[in-house]
Amino acid sequence: MSKSLQAGRRAGKGQSRHYLLRLFIAGNGQNSQTALANLRGLCREYLNGRCTIETIDVVKDFEAAVRDNILVTPALILVDPRPRVMVLGNLSDLPKVLAALRLSGTES
Amino acid sequence: MHGKRRPIPKVATQIAGLDQILEGGFPRGRTTLVCGGPGSGKTVLGLEFLCRGAMAGQPGVFVTFEERAGAIRMNARSMGWNLAALEKAGKIAIVEARLPGEEVRSGDFDIQGMLAIVGGHVKRIRAKRIVMDALDVLLRIYDDLNRERNELFRLHDWLTDRGLTSVLSVKSHRDDAQQMSQYEFLDFMADCVIRLDHRVVGQVATRRLRVIKYRGSGFGTNEYPYVFGEHGIVLFPLTTAELTHQPLGPKVSTGLKGLDLMLDGGFRRASCVLISGNSGAGKTTLASTFAHAACRRGERVLSLNFEESKEALISGMLSPGIDLRPAIRARKLLFQTAMPESIGSDGHLGRTILALDSFKPNHLILDAVSACLRMGSEQAAFDFMMRLISVVKERGITSILTNQVNGQTSSDEEISGVGFSSVVDAVVQLRFVETDQEVNRQIFIVKSRGSAHSNRRQAYVITNRGIEFTDKPQPPPVRAGSAGRKDGGK
Structure with missing residues (x-):
């Protein structure tokens, strides 16, 4: 518990950290397209582009879905910085996504 | 209708007594719904269908939403089916579909990920059969009845498109009104609906199976008792005994x-x-x-x-x-x-x-x-x-x-x-x-x-x-008209 709190604080402070985000989508579905657009917007506005978005289409690469146990799409995994976090859905609820990625409070 | 109804293609389950009740087996390439309370044997029924198929050369995928793959293998072993060997031989694939629990949710999502995973396994072993065990757990990820139905439709279409003979099992609790409406929808979607009932009468557990519907086919309409035998489920369709x-x-x-x-x-x-x-x-x-x-x-x-x-x-x-x-x-x-x-x-x-x-x-x-x-x-x-x-x-x-x-x-x-x-x-x-x-x-x-x-x-x-x-027993009395009867072997 305290470990993750510490990690969270560090991530909040270290505004120059680079983010690795893995987004699982399924083909060209509406939710997938929305999620990708939302994530790109978030990267631009809240991370000043300090992020890499790794997009995996589970329809094309089911082994990748098996590896990360991705049963629903879209699904976003914050790979780095640690700890790992997963957010499900098309990411349309921005405040929720920011909170999950420990980016709340950095938008001001 | 009369005399013109073509028998629909079926897949024999080879579960003792069940094919007799279903007049041949489950509908081929279609969906069968098995519902029942905890302990009624839904998992065993699905497993047996899959194992018997796999042993007869029909590969199958078992998707478990609730139990771990290890528990499923043990369950099968207790019935004498060696899942691990069948998996190794590429006859069976177990997909452990542990659904997200505490993950953050933001916006709409769907079950494409699961379908991709399952689809990958189906392709790999060229599955003809599929069992989705405890599908109700999958439905629980949505709070919205309409979304649930959409996803069920998607799942149903997906299964039908691939020509898979499917068995979906759901846990049912009779006194849950909302759940009842879900199952009405499931009942409607499936071509064959089987209900397993596990009740206690006079402090003794009894199990009964009933076929609720079977699109395009006749079926035994009684409640049939069943037990877990040493090698799977045994039903007693005593329809013609007399x-x-x-x-x-x-x-x-x-x-x-x-x-x-x-x-x-x-x-x-x-x-x-x-x-x-x-x-x-x-x-x-x-x-x-x-x-x-x-x-x-x-x-x-x-x-x-x-x-x-x-x-x-x-x-x-x-x-x-x-x-x-x-x-x-x-x-x-x-x-x-x-x-x-x-x-x-x-x-x-x-x-x-x-x-x-x-x-x-x-x-x-x-x-x-x-x-x-x-x-x-x-x-x-x-x-x-x-x-x-x-x-x-x-x-x-x-x-x-x-x-x-x-x-x-x-x-x-x-x-x-x-x-x-x-x-x-x-x-x-x-x-x-x-x-x-x-x-x-x-x-x-x-x-x-x-x-x-x-x-x-x-x-x-x-x-x-x-x-x-103590006295010498007496043979039957010789009645009139029974001349020629032997003498009782005296």
């Missing part, structure tokens, strides 16, 4: 010369004989005498005992000089003992049928009918007896039932036992007769279908050499 009873066969010795004489040669094979009497009158001794003699002739006897352990029975029979041990050693005599209240009447019937299948006895002894009442209720005992007698008669097996009666009841009441007198072919009554000086035992043939029998009460004693008649 029509296939074997006719009564030739005479078979009772093991007692005197009694054979009274019965004009003995009992008839494939008949149902009831030995009734008070406690201590010698019912078990008489039945054991029969078993002993049959085994010595090289025939096989299955002995069901609901009152005594095998050991107690064997040692108890040594006193009247009946040593059953050689017959047991020679595998001619098989004991199956159980507390009547232990597993319920369906369980007892299942065990017995499995024993009949593997041991293939010539004769069956059941000691005692009166103990069967402890299976739960009079109805349970009646069901058990009727079904059991039906099954043994179908197979031409002689059955010897003992029934304990209390006090000095009239013979009519004694025959009725738990109310199955119509299927009993012969009744032997043992009773005590008190005089001033002593208490004596008497044997009397109340009825013997398809055979002449003595009309006399014969006194007997139980010595260390078994049952012995």
Whole structure:
């Protein structure tokens, strides 16, 4: 518990950290397209582009879905910085996504 | 419609009795819904369908939303199916679909990820069958009934597009209104709907299977009892039992010369004989005498005992000089003992049928009918007896039932036992007769279908050499019109 709190604080402070985000989508579905657009917007506005978005289409690469146990799409995994976090859905609820990625409070 | 309905293609489940009820099996390339409460056997049903398919060359994918793959493998192993080997051979794939729990949700999502994973496995092993176990868990990720339905439609289309013969299982709780509406929708979507019911009657668990609907096919509409046998689910579709009873066969010795004489040669094979009497009158001794003699002739006897352990029975029979041990050693005599209240009447019937299948006895002894009442209720005992007698008669097996009666009841009441007198072919009554000086035992043939029998009460004693008649037993009286009858073997 305290470990993750510490990690969270560090991530909040270290505004120059680079983010690795893995987004699982399924083909060209509406939710997938929305999620990708939302994530790109978030990267631009809240991370000043300090992020890499790794997009995996589970329809094309089911082994990748098996590896990360991705049963629903879209699904976003914050790979780095640690700890790992997963957010499900098309990411349309921005405040929720920011909170999950420990980016709340950095938008001001 | 009439005469024009083409039979829809089906996939045999090879689950004992189920294909008979489903008139061939599950609908090929379509969806079957199996619902039932916890412990009703949904997982086992799905597993058995998959394993039997895989062993017959039809690969299948098992998607588990609730249990771990390891637990599924163990479950299968207890039924004698080696999942790991089938997985290795590429005949079965287990997909552990552990759904997100605490993850953050933001916006809409769908089950494409799962379909991709499952689809990958389907392709890899060229699956023809698929089981999705505990689908209700998948539905729980949505709070929205409409979204659930959309996803179910998506799933249903996906399965149908791939031509998979699918079994979806859902947990059901009867008193959940919202859940009921979900299942109505599922019921509508599936082509075949099966309900498993696990209930407790008179403190004894019973399981029943019912087919709710089957699009484009007929099906057995009754509730069918089922049990978990050693190798999977066993159902008892006793739809035509009465029509296939074997006719009564030739005479078979009772093991007692005197009694054979009274019965004009003995009992008839494939008949149902009831030995009734008070406690201590010698019912078990008489039945054991029969078993002993049959085994010595090289025939096989299955002995069901609901009152005594095998050991107690064997040692108890040594006193009247009946040593059953050689017959047991020679595998001619098989004991199956159980507390009547232990597993319920369906369980007892299942065990017995499995024993009949593997041991293939010539004769069956059941000691005692009166103990069967402890299976739960009079109805349970009646069901058990009727079904059991039906099954043994179908197979031409002689059955010897003992029934304990209390006090000095009239013979009519004694025959009725738990109310199955119509299927009993012969009744032997043992009773005590008190005089001033002593208490004596008497044997009397109340009825013997398809055979002449003595009309006399014969006194007997139980010595260390078994049952012995004190007077010379009399053969049946020679009636007018039965000229040429042999002389009773005098």
